[in-house]
Amino acid sequence: MRSFTNFDEKIKKALTQEVDDISPSDHMLSNIQKQITDRKEDNNMKIKSVKHSKGIMVACAILVLTTATCFAASKIASISGSIDKKLDTFPTTKQMETTAGFTPKYVEEFSNGYKFEVVFAGTLDANDADENKVSEIKTADFTYEKDGAEFYIEAMQKPKNASIPDMEGELVTLTNGQNVYYHDWMHKFKPADYVMTEQDKIDQANGTYEFAFGEDLDFIQHCQVVEWEENNIRYSVFCYDDNLTKADMVKISEEVINKN
Amino acid sequence: MENSATLVQELQNGNEKAFEALFELYKVKAVRTAYLLTGSRILADDIAQEAFVQCFLKIHTLKDPCQFKTWFFKCLTRIAWKMANKEKAATPVENIFEMADTNECGEIEKDFLKKEFSADIMKIINTLDEKQKTTILLYYYNEFSISEIAAVMGCFEGTVKSRLHTARKNLKKELDQKEAYLKEGLNNAVIYKF
Known part of the structure; x- marks a missing residue:
């Protein structure tokens, strides 16, 4: 004990006298627990929205990263814009055309039980080095x-x-003869102000x-993707939580391809 | 608070009951420290709550469970500084007359003068700059060591000592003046007691 x-x-x-009658409120713990629950939901939403747009982020990253080697007609240096038109009921073809500006193939419910939840659509600008x-x-x-x-x-x-960029990864041939590509990688998500370590740089360089x-x-x-192309549209099935196996994802691609 | 390291480890392993135990251990000191930092009863609750919420959500970032106390109060003081600057909370002035609880005229006056003395100390503490005031509170109220205060405030131990020395010097100067006044007041109380 310190001697004063x-x-x-x-x-x-x-x-001590100043705070002698100060006590925590009776509801403090329950207030804290509620705030924790709310924050966790917010964080899940943030991660969902990051994941949700991760397909775009990853696709855009791939586009940007491979710009130098892959682009023939124009050198694309960056992608800008946002995917912010939202439909949270299963859209009709007309709604899809109006919202997205094109009509891809899409399924309301897969045989594995996964159901449509929401679709975001938009147009991104592909820019050259001079923006x-x-x-x-x-x-x-x-x-x-x-x-x-x-x-x-x-x-x-x-x-x-x-x-x-060309599709990459393991070539998988479906029962109908269509080819899809599967590949997976480990993605590190870090705070905005994170400074990459030397090991990080090595890890990034060697993939x-x-x-x-x-x-x-x-x-x-762990990120997984299955990709294919049809009628000038690149389709990519993304899974981030290992809730699907490679076989599951290939089956999903098959169901989309077979959609009339 | 000595067994908080064990509770922290349990919480990091997913035992949410350990959080409730940590809350019970720290809640009073958390609210009272927040009150001393801001002078606001309302802000004190908000600050303490926010500190506990952040503690729960970021507990996995605490590498050494034995450092929980300084880690928690570092979080709490940061929140308090932020909220106090935002709210610019006024220092509450206690109604000293309400604190008197004897019928004796002289006792009331003596009690009043003693409590006013403590209130004066608080007023002086509240005139210190944010960092000096926090140093004083952590040293005297929370009884943190110099190294613990340095960890909480994110500065060198030398800086803590310097702030403590300056704050004590200012306090002592004001206290000496007030003490002289108090003695004069007590003497007057003796004269007027029936």
Whole structure:
């Protein structure tokens, strides 16, 4: 126990007397628990919205990262814009055309029980190094949900006057002869102000991790994607929580392809 | 608060009951420290609540459970500074006359003068700058060590000592003046007691 001088004791006494009748409110713990629950839901929503747009982020990252080697007609240096038109009831073809500006194939419910939850659509600008728009990319981002688990299907209308990177990964041939590509990677999400370590840079260079930065992000995720193209549309099925296996994702792609 | 390290480890392992136990251990000191920092009863509750919420959500970032106390109060003081600056809360002035609880005229006056003395100390503390005031509160009320205060405030131990020295010097100067006044007041109380 610290020994105080008389002077110190007076200060301590004054402070103690000042708060002598201050007590936590009876409801403080329940208030705290409610706030924790609310924040967790908010964080889940943030992560959902990050994941939700992750398909776009990842696709855009792939587009941007491979710009130098893949683009024929125009060099695309960046992607800008937002996917902010939302439909949270299963859209008709007409609604899809009006909202997204194109009509991809899409399913209301899959045989594995996942159901349509929401679709975000919009048009992204593809820009050159001088920030001049060289093309547009129309995209529709579908979310499917079952028992709290989700996966996403991104449908991207291939841009005019520019090419997008080739699909990569393991080639899988479906029963109808269509080819799809599967690949997976580990993605590290870090806070916006995170400074990459030397190990991070090595991991990024050798493909151990892809990196993304954003507010309140700090986790590692296994990302899987199955891709194919049909009628000038690039389709990508994304899964981030390992709630689907490769086989599940290939089956999903088959059901979309077979949709009339 | 000595067993908080065990509770922290349990909470980090997913035992949410451990959080309730931590809350019980720290709630009074948290609210009272927040009140001393801001002078506002309402803000004190908000600050303490926010500190506990952040504690729960970020407990996984605490590498050494033994450092929970300084980690928690670091969080709390940051929140208090932010909220106090935002609200510019006024220092409450206690109604000293309400605190008198004897019928004796002289006792009331003596009690009044003693409590006014403590109130004067608080007034002086509340005139200190934010960092000096926090140093004083953590040192005298929370009885943190110099190194603990440095950890809470995110500064060097030398800086803590310097702030403590300056704050004590200012306090002592004001206290000496008030004490002289108090003695004069007590003497008067003796004269007027029937």
